[in-house]
Amino acid sequence: xxxxxxxxxxxxxxxxxxxxxxxxxxxxxxxxxxxxxxxxxxxxxxxxxxxxxxxxxxxxxxxxxxxxxxxxxxxxxxxxxxxxxxxxxxxxxxxxxxxxxxxxxxxxxxxxxxxxxxxxxxxxxxxxxxxxxxxxxxxxxxxxxxxxxxxxxxxxxxxxxxxxxxxxxxxxxxxxxxxxxxxxxxxxxxxxxxxxxx
Numbered sequence: 574x575x576x577x578x579x580x581x582x583x584x585x586x587x588x589x590x591x592x593x594x595x596x597x598x599x600x601x602x603x604x605x606x607x608x609x610x611x612x613x614x615x616x617x618x619x620x621x622x623x624x625x626x627x628x629x630x631x632x633x634x635x636x637x638x639x640x641x642x643x644x645x646x647x648x649x650x651x652x653x654x655x656x657x658x659x660x661x662x663x664x665x666x667x668x669x670x671x672x673x674x675x676x677x678x679x680x681x682x683x684x685x686x687x688x689x690x691x692x693x694x695x696x697x698x699x700x701x702x703x704x705x706x707x708x709x710x711x712x713x714x715x716x717x718x719x720x721x722x723x724x725x726x727x728x729x730x731x732x733x734x735x736x737x738x739x740x741x742x743x744x745x746x747x748x749x750x751x752x753x754x755x756x757x758x759x760x761x762x763x764x765x766x767x768x769x770x771x
Contacts, residue, residue, distance in 0.1 A: 598666075624736065634726075722745060
């Protein structure tokens with residue numbers, strides 16, 4: 574099996590992660606930067622933006638998320654939410670994925686014929702970026718998962734890390750050294766998902 578497909582097969586959602594530094598900060602930064610640089614985007618618009626949080630900044634993100642959710646999740650149901658936040662917080666870092674809306678608006682003006690498509694294409698490109706970063710982290714021996722607490726935490730995140738107003742939060746990816754294997758994954762029959770005509 575080619576190594577690219579092997580990497581895709583091995584990428585999983587890891588919820589049990591720790592803060593042991595099995596991969597140096599510099600290596601993670603390098604991986605993310607290279608991925609951001611080379612993942613394709615429509616018309617080479619390059620509208621994706623990324624923030625990497627380590628250490629206390631990483632923990633602060635999940636403190637913010639927990640306190641935000643505490644205001645809206647019924648008290649009797651909050652224990653499971655609190656446990657989930659503690660799991661993310663126990664990791665080594667978090668990658669935040671954004672889209673820069675000024676870039677998208679600029680492309681809409683420049684290529685008016687396709688203006689309705691640019692937000693869609695930006696989401697597709699950001700999804701590719703998330704997948705590529707996730708797989709790159711997996712190849713380094715790190716476990717990660719993809720979370721979506723936006724837009725609930727957007728304003729506080731922007732304020733805490735001085736994020737430009739035009740950056741719109743898309744997803745959060747906590748990562749760390751895996752402390753437990755993910756569960757089994759079921760697959761639908763491929764005949765239901767892929768059609769081939771030759």
